[in-house]
Amino acid sequence: MRSPPEAALFALADILAASWFLFAWLIQSWLAESSPWAGRSLNHAMTRAREDWIRQMSKRDLRMIDTSIMQGLQNGTAFFASTSLLALGGCFALLNASDKVLAIVADLPFEMASVRGAYEVKTLCLGSIYAYAFFKFGWAYRLFNYASILVGAVPGRDHAGTPEMEAAILRATRLVQYAGTHFNRGLRAFFMSVGFLGWYFGPYALTVSATLVLIVLVRRQFFSKSRNALYGALS
Numbered sequence: 001m002r003s004p005p006e007a008a009l010f011a012l013a014d015i016l017a018a019s020w021f022l023f024a025w026l027i028q029s030w031l032a033e034s035s036p037w038a039g040r041s042l043n044h045a046m047t048r049a050r051e052d053w054i055r056q057m058s059k060r061d062l063r064m065i066d067t068s069i070m071q072g073l074q075n076g077t078a079f080f081a082s083t084s085l086l087a088l089g090g091c092f093a094l095l096n097a098s099d100k101v102l103a104i105v106a107d108l109p110f111e112m113a114s115v116r117g118a119y120e121v122k123t124l125c126l127g128s129i130y131a132y133a134f135f136k137f138g139w140a141y142r143l144f145n146y147a148s149i150l151v152g153a154v155p156g157r158d159h160a161g162t163p164e165m166e167a168a169i170l171r172a173t174r175l176v177q178y179a180g181t182h183f184n185r186g187l188r189a190f191f192m193s194v195g196f197l198g199w200y201f202g203p204y205a206l207t208v209s210a211t212l213v214l215i216v217l218v219r220r221q222f223f224s225k226s227r228n229a230l231y232g233a234l235s
Contacts, residue, residue: 009118017203024214025192032221041221045230054173059157070148081137084130091127129193136186143179
């Protein structure tokens with residue numbers, strides 16, 4: 001017969017804290033992408049800036065600077081995709097070393113030290129976050145590759161104002177914007193993974209850490225100096 005700690009891996013407080021973590025993630029995504037206030041967010045300002053960039057590019061004959069921008073976007077995305085894989089591998093290493101980790105923290109007041117199953121579930125959840133981030137960064141990288149081809153296919157400035165030019169600008173702009181959206185979702189997963197670490201210290205720590213991450217992300221999207229500077233330049 002199993003002992004009570006093994007029979008119930010998580011208390012009600014853990015379930016509520018995990019639910020709050022998911023809600024904080026979803027509410028931040030909704031605020032930045034779909035809410036009535038999304039049109040005043042930092043991400044939306046950069047979405048407009050991407051369209052401005054493609055339109056300015058269409059007026060240039062020499063587009064080496066645009067090629068450099070695309071390379072920078074691809075390299076940054078590839079870096080985060082690789083980092084997410086390393087983090088995922090680290091989670092598997094933590095699972096493999098469960099006994100050692102629990103032995104090290106056995107004398108510390110961490111809730112993770114009491115139940116091995118709970119520790120392993122938390123680590124699997126953390127790994128799932130990094131796996132999600134990898135898929136987002138991987139897809140964003142692929143979209144940036146596609147976008148670089150469409151950027152190269154934009155006609156020269158002698159075609160300015162033609163339907164062909166407008167269609168090419170629209171295609172390139174949309175793909176760059178879609179890539180940026182998936183990149184932002186991957187970054188959001190990275191940020192939320194920092195808040196998730198609080199669960200190793202108990203449900204109340206998870207609630208506090210998830211709330212702090214939510215506050216930081218909302219502030220950056222709607223109240224940061226970077227956001228205000230962009231809207232000052234775009235208004």
